[in-house]
Amino acid sequence: MRNHTLLTDLYQLTMMNGYLKNNIADDLVVFDVFFRKNPCDNSFTLIAGIEQVIDYIENLHFDEEDITYLRNTKLFDEDFFEALKNFKFTGDIYAVEEGSIMFPTEPILRVKARCFEAQLIETAILNILNFQSLIATKAARVCEAAKGDAVFEFGLRRAQGPDAGIYGARAAYIGGCAGTSNVLAGQMFNIPITGTMAHSWVQKFDCELEAFRAYAKIYPHNCLLLVDTYDTLNSGIPNAIKVFEELKADGYVPTGVRIDSGDIAYLSKEARKLLNAAGFTDVKIIASSDLDEDTIYSLKMQEATVTGWGVGTNLITSKSCPALGGVYKLVAAEENGELVPKIKISENPEKITNPGYKKVVRIYDEANQHAQADLIMLEDETIDLEQPLTVFHPLYTWKKKTFKKYHIRELLVPLFEGGKLVYERKTTQQIKAYATKELHSLWPEYRRLNRPQTYKVDLSQKLWDLKHEMVKSMRDE
Amino acid sequence: MRNHTLLTDLYQLTMMNGYLKNNIADDLVVFDVFFRKNPCDNSFTLIAGIEQVIDYIENLHFDEEDITYLRNTKLFDEDFFEALKNFKFTGDIYAVEEGSIMFPTEPILRVKARCFEAQLIETAILNILNFQSLIATKAARVCEAAKGDAVFEFGLRRAQGPDAGIYGARAAYIGGCAGTSNVLAGQMFNIPITGTMAHSWVQKFDCELEAFRAYAKIYPHNCLLLVDTYDTLNSGIPNAIKVFEELKADGYVPTGVRIDSGDIAYLSKEARKLLNAAGFTDVKIIASSDLDEDTIYSLKMQEATVTGWGVGTNLITSKSCPALGGVYKLVAAEENGELVPKIKISENPEKITNPGYKKVVRIYDEANQHAQADLIMLEDETIDLEQPLTVFHPLYTWKKKTFKKYHIRELLVPLFEGGKLVYERKTTQQIKAYATKELHSLWPEYRRLNRPQTYKVDLSQKLWDLKHEMVKSMRDE
Numbered sequence: 001m002r003n004h005t006l007l008t009d010l011y012q013l014t015m016m017n018g019y020l021k022n023n024i025a026d027d028l029v030v031f032d033v034f035f036r037k038n039p040c041d042n043s044f045t046l047i048a049g050i051e052q053v054i055d056y057i058e059n060l061h062f063d064e065e066d067i068t069y070l071r072n073t074k075l076f077d078e079d080f081f082e083a084l085k086n087f088k089f090t091g092d093i094y095a096v097e098e099g100s101i102m103f104p105t106e107p108i109l110r111v112k113a114r115c116f117e118a119q120l121i122e123t124a125i126l127n128i129l130n131f132q133s134l135i136a137t138k139a140a141r142v143c144e145a146a147k148g149d150a151v152f153e154f155g156l157r158r159a160q161g162p163d164a165g166i167y168g169a170r171a172a173y174i175g176g177c178a179g180t181s182n183v184l185a186g187q188m189f190n191i192p193i194t195g196t197m198a199h200s201w202v203q204k205f206d207c208e209l210e211a212f213r214a215y216a217k218i219y220p221h222n223c224l225l226l227v228d229t230y231d232t233l234n235s236g237i238p239n240a241i242k243v244f245e246e247l248k249a250d251g252y253v254p255t256g257v258r259i260d261s262g263d264i265a266y267l268s269k270e271a272r273k274l275l276n277a278a279g280f281t282d283v284k285i286i287a288s289s290d291l292d293e294d295t296i297y298s299l300k301m302q303e304a305t306v307t308g309w310g311v312g313t314n315l316i317t318s319k320s321c322p323a324l325g326g327v328y329k330l331v332a333a334e335e336n337g338e339l340v341p342k343i344k345i346s347e348n349p350e351k352i353t354n355p356g357y358k359k360v361v362r363i364y365d366e367a368n369q370h371a372q373a374d375l376i377m378l379e380d381e382t383i384d385l386e387q388p389l390t391v392f393h394p395l396y397t398w399k400k401k402t403f404k405k406y407h408i409r410e411l412l413v414p415l416f417e418g419g420k421l422v423y424e425r426k427t428t429q430q431i432k433a434y435a436t437k438e439l440h441s442l443w444p445e446y447r448r449l450n451r452p453q454t455y456k457v458d459l460s461q462k463l464w465d466l467k468h469e470m471v472k473s474m475r476d477e
Numbered sequence: 478m479r480n481h482t483l484l485t486d487l488y489q490l491t492m493m494n495g496y497l498k499n500n501i502a503d504d505l506v507v508f509d510v511f512f513r514k515n516p517c518d519n520s521f522t523l524i525a526g527i528e529q530v531i532d533y534i535e536n537l538h539f540d541e542e543d544i545t546y547l548r549n550t551k552l553f554d555e556d557f558f559e560a561l562k563n564f565k566f567t568g569d570i571y572a573v574e575e576g577s578i579m580f581p582t583e584p585i586l587r588v589k590a591r592c593f594e595a596q597l598i599e600t601a602i603l604n605i606l607n608f609q610s611l612i613a614t615k616a617a618r619v620c621e622a623a624k625g626d627a628v629f630e631f632g633l634r635r636a637q638g639p640d641a642g643i644y645g646a647r648a649a650y651i652g653g654c655a656g657t658s659n660v661l662a663g664q665m666f667n668i669p670i671t672g673t674m675a676h677s678w679v680q681k682f683d684c685e686l687e688a689f690r691a692y693a694k695i696y697p698h699n700c701l702l703l704v705d706t707y708d709t710l711n712s713g714i715p716n717a718i719k720v721f722e723e724l725k726a727d728g729y730v731p732t733g734v735r736i737d738s739g740d741i742a743y744l745s746k747e748a749r750k751l752l753n754a755a756g757f758t759d760v761k762i763i764a765s766s767d768l769d770e771d772t773i774y775s776l777k778m779q780e781a782t783v784t785g786w787g788v789g790t791n792l793i794t795s796k797s798c799p800a801l802g803g804v805y806k807l808v809a810a811e812e813n814g815e816l817v818p819k820i821k822i823s824e825n826p827e828k829i830t831n832p833g834y835k836k837v838v839r840i841y842d843e844a845n846q847h848a849q850a851d852l853i854m855l856e857d858e859t860i861d862l863e864q865p866l867t868v869f870h871p872l873y874t875w876k877k878k879t880f881k882k883y884h885i886r887e888l889l890v891p892l893f894e895g896g897k898l899v900y901e902r903k904t905t906q907q908i909k910a911y912a913t914k915e916l917h918s919l920w921p922e923y924r925r926l927n928r929p930q931t932y933k934v935d936l937s938q939k940l941w942d943l944k945h946e947m948v949k950s951m952r953d954e
């Protein structure tokens with residue numbers, strides 16, 4: 001594994017050195033990771049990348065060559081390098097379970113550590129969570145459009161570098177994809193891998209029928225034929241049917257066809273007719289041609305007879321929205337041995353942060369297990385489940401809702417305490433199963449692709465008061 | 478270095494096994510890498526990633542654990558694994574020099590190898606070249622808008638995973654950026670790194686002035702202060718001026734200020750006035766707030782007094798166009814010991830490939846060293862420089878141009894011959910210098926950000942004839 005300790009912005013290092021020189025490197029600080037806007041106008045973000053954050057934290061160390069490199073920048077001195085040589089993460093990190101559904105402004109990860117340590121890790125944590133959460137969310141959208149059909153991630157060749165292909169495949173699987181074409185991602189995360197032939201296979205033989213026969217001979221159990229190299233309906237499907245008949249005569253069950261170009265609505269319906277007429281009502285029709293959730297949704301509306309979808313570029317890059325803007329903001333800092341809430345104000349009210357050491361509570365309907373609202377609270381607050389719970393909109397405070405029969409769940413769980421991993425690592429399969437449960441806990445109105453309902457994220461009265469007092473006092477200054 | 482041999486699509490492996498079983502694994506094939514459309518409606522694409530393609534090819538090998546993984550898929554047999562254990566790339570790869578300016582349909586890399594080998598490497602080669610060329614091109618656009626001001630790459634936290642941050646920083650530097658905030662990219666590729674402080678530094682102190690003073694004390698030679706934490710014009714700039722005066726009194730030259738929010742046009746002009754009035758006419762004003770080439774262009778038109786630009790998300794993800802669609806297409810294959818041209822036809826005329834074993838020639842004006850047109854030719858064709866050269870548009874064939882005083886350059890150079898690296902590796906600095914030269918070889922009309930001129934890419938008469946005969950004969954079938 002490549003050492004990612006220097007995978008950070010230079011200003012983290014200049015600030016760390018600054019803390020050291022000002023004798024405040026040991027001051028405890030609290031940073032929250034949160035985002036302000038869901039990707040693709042979705043109503044939620046599916047959080048992924050927590051396991052990679054754990055890997056990153058566990059492997060943090062400055063190698064001798066890192067020190068040598070930093071020495072050559074002439075920005076630092078030997079005191080700083082001594083501190084780096086002994087660097088070890090010793091703080092607390094809490095985060096949501098990987099696969100959680102989260103909403104704007106909510107802490108999804110919280111670091112409490114010496115400011116010397118907390119500052120270093122900002123950039124890599126954001127890099128990891130921003131990308132994987134983006135792709136997991138995009139995958140959830142694509143799978144929502146596919147309404148239960150299998151969706152396969154095919155985007156490696158257009159991914160933004162090797163890691164984007166690998167971790168994007170992982171995130172897409174967590175978000176709902178059935179598999180990936182990416183063999184290395186399959187190996188690393190035990191994701192089902194899929195793929196049969198490209199146009200070059202068909203071109204390599206003298207004719208399409210010969211290419212199909214050669215393939216069927218080697219893979220009689222997994223015979224999925226690419227039918228659009230020359231002419232889907234006049235050549236590809238008729239040749240596929242011939243080969244399927246030969247397979248059937250030999251006692252095999254043919255798998256299906258893949259259409260990679262042309263009008264998928266028309267071609268899939270015509271292909272289905274031809275296949276059905278030949279008795280192959282069960283073979284699959286896979287489509288893969290510049291697809292995304294909108295195109296799949298439209299094809300479904302047109303009654304395309306596609307049974308599985310290969311989605312490439314638009315998924316692996318989240319092309320319609322290629323970045324999630326997660327941020328890492330100081331919310332508390334030690335002053336005279338005590339954690340004091342901090343706030344970042346802005347002319348733009350949406351950019352004002354929620355101060356203090358906080359937690360997030362999700363409120364569920366007792367009757368149906370659906371999530372009803374989230375409440376951001378200060379860490380030391382509690383909810384009395386025996387009492388009705390009233391929440392209010394943080395801006396339109398007259399918008400209130402009272403829960404009578406409900407239960408709650410705290411979303412932030414400990415990953416590291418005192419630098420020690422206290423979290424039970426999850427397999428990608430466990431995470432995917434959890435994400436599926438999370439998606440099902442949402443009312444369909446929130447999962448809708450276009451103009452979904454906005455999920456309620458409210459502040460506790462105590463947090464709301466703290467925030468407003470702090471804003472007011474800073475504006476008065 | 479992580480072994481990237483399995484960084485491929487599964488169908489490459491199923492096809493490789495298929496070639497083996499059909500006793501055609503040793504047949505020579507030729508694949509071209511090319512793209513059909515420049516990113517961001519640009520007129521060109523700046524090619525980057527060639528050095529990483531070389532690393533990838535040189536490190537190709539199947540580890541024992543790779544074989545074990547593939548064995549567990551139950552798709553393959555031991556004959557195949559024997560072939561993988563002995564796998565080594567033994568073919569020829571030609572490519573353009575990294576940093577080259579290229580145009581749609583032109584081969585930018587050409588593989589001639591046993592089909593067993595050529596098939597495996599498609600996915601990773603495309604992944605590497607597509608991403609880095611995308612970001613290098615985006616960076617060239619951003620730098621074009623900045624008209625000579627320094628542009629810094631600040632996007633690591635929003636990049637699509639660690640590699641995207643690292644190789645994106647590299648590509649951005651090649652495309653024209655002056656440096657990056659990404660320390661690991663700086664270390665790996667000897668790119669200048671840059672960065673001073675974040676808002677958290679300012680928040681960590683009791684007041685802004687104290688935070689600035691603390692910073693200036695540690696970094697008197699490199700004192701660039703972030704001035705927008707509270708109020709840029711009423712607090713940040715006045716406090717910066719106080720600290721700059723103190724630095725000046727101690728004999729230091731202050732570096733500058735950074736503005737990270739608000740209206741950059743207004744704030745930069747007002748900040749400049751205040752700084753100038755205090756005698757700091759030379760300190761820099763760096764802007765960094767959701768910038769891209771369009772915003773920088775607009776700010777320049779508004780006479781913003783920014784001297785350097787920090788560009789994050791929009792550059793590192795090429796947000797307006799987050800994928801380059803480079804493809805890898807079979808253009809020739811061995812039949813009875815001879816290389817026969819191959820073509821992929823399509824209902825969409827733009828998707829019909831250029832067949833055969835080809836080269837690309839760039840035609841320069843003898844008078845001014847500007848590139849005038851490119852000609853795609855068959856490898857065995859030559860140009861007689863003593864004679865005028867007439868080129869014609871491949872579609873509107875009546876559009877012709879004749880060059881009388883010209884010289885030419887062949888763009889594809891050998892990287893590997895017979896599996897052996899024959900290319901002299903380049904440093905990132907050499908590549909950046911070459912890219913700069915390439916950009917200057919274009920008339921400004923091609924570098925224009927909006928609605929640039931389309932550069933001429935023509936086919937030789939012989940290639941044009943071959944292509945049209947092949948299309949005709951396939952349609953007649």
